[in-house]
Amino acid sequence: MSAPTQHHDRRWPRRVYAAGSEPDPRFTFANERTFLAWIRTGLGFLAAGVAIATVARMTDRLGLEIRLASAVLVMCGLACGIGAFQRWMVNERAMRLNQPLPSSPLLLVLTAIVAGVGIVALIIVGFG
Secondary structure (H helix, E strand, O other): OOOOOOOOOOOOOHHHHOOOOOOOHHHHHHHHHHHHHHHHHHHHHHHHHHHHHHHHHHOOOOOHHHHHHHHHHHHHHHHHHHHHHHHHHHHHHHHHOOOOOOOOOHHHHHHHHHHHHHHHHHHHHHHO
């Protein structure tokens, strides 16, 4: 009988994969799909921010409110991208440790920002 082989898990990030045991693959795939949805949302925010600034430049109307709305949307895109990875790690680790999945303040923050940008857009469109 041969000696058991030592399996060294080289997956990254170690903080996630070194903890607990392997969860059901369906849950891991669902967590990955959620990560990708956050990435798509971030790309949408980035595209909207860049589009607003580009259209405003073409019409020579790149005022402070347009710059601010564009910057806020781009920052939301960055927050989604960074938050996506953070949420994936925290959720994957919790699943591996058989713990409840944590909530995220990012949901409320992004909702409030989008609502704020929407109100500013309504004001600009309605009174501009």
